[in-house]
Amino acid sequence: MTKKKNLGLGIDIGGSGIKGAPVDLEKGRLADERLRIPTPQPSTPEAVAEVVGQILDHFDWKGPFGCTFPAVVQHGVTQTAANVDKSWIGADAQKIIHAATGRKAIVVNDADAAGAAEVEFGAAKGHKGVVAVITLGTGIGSALVHRGRLMPNTEFGHLEVDGHDAETRAADSAREREELSWEDWGARLTRYFGVLENLIWPDLFVVGGGVSKKFSRWHPYVQTRTPMVPAELLNEAGIIGAALLAESD
Incomplete structure (x- = not known):
């Protein structure tokens, strides 16, 4: 699925599952049934990035995408690690995911992503x-x-x-x-x-x-x-x- 106008893709990384789907950015709802894959254990950056790539491939998504993470995220770097492997602390998540998937990732705190969605659409x-x-x-x-x-x-x-x-x-x-x-x-x-x-x-x-x-x-x-x-x-x-x-x- 190449990027279409008014269509984006989001991935939500959690301690137990990694979920993703294309999103209709005009209506603020999923444009396809979401895919959920269990979070790998241990949940190292490389292992998680591989699962992110699987979700992108499932939807044949070629463009940039957004990715949430349960941590403080400063300019793409994860500064904390809640419910995931501690090797994420200080990791350049955006670079790691980009290198693993070949697609540009914008990594943001999970609560920030939910908040932005509630203000725009909820x-x-x-x-x-x-x-x-x-x-x-x-x-x-x-x-x-x-x-x-x-x-x-x-x-x-x-x-x-x-x-x-x-x-x-x-x-x-x-x-x-x-x-x-x-x-x-x-x-x-x-x-x-x-x-x-x-x-x-x-x-x-x-x-x-x-x-x-x-x-x-x-x-x-x-x-x-x-x-x-x-x-x-x-x-x-x-x-x-x-x-x-x-x-x-």
Whole structure:
């Protein structure tokens, strides 16, 4: 599949799976059924890049593409490594993937990609203010967008709140691990979001992650001055956002 007008390709690298698909960049949705391949173990840069190449070949994709990664990504270099092999720390991911696939890759943080997609096509579409997209899962991911422009590599999940790394207390994994009620978890989220909004004063919170599908069950227990809505693109947000950011690079 050679690159066509208004068509991009995104790949979402995670600790357990690597997913990719062509994306309709006008409508903000997948243009074909996504392909998922288990993340190789160990998940070294070379092994992961090989799987990325398999996905590109599956879709016969010849052009540039976007690729998410669960890490801080500065100018294509992965500075951290969450749920993947530690050999990614300090690796030039864009060069490694380009060398392995023969195609130009734009590598971005996974939460940043999801945030960009939600602002362009999802729950915050058309919003002109400061939008904070927060994903509640194993950890807490974050993306900050102002007037449609992404401010990359925010790590708001690691704010210190009451002496704790926020995600160790307020992530969905903490709720499950401690068997918290929705009300008790809501109290922790209230505290977390309160600290965050006092730092950045956003106009809107968009909350993603699997628990966003249960928004009505826990949101009544979260008190913020900032409006809060659930994400809309869910599991496709990373792929869509990666393709979008590659197109705008």
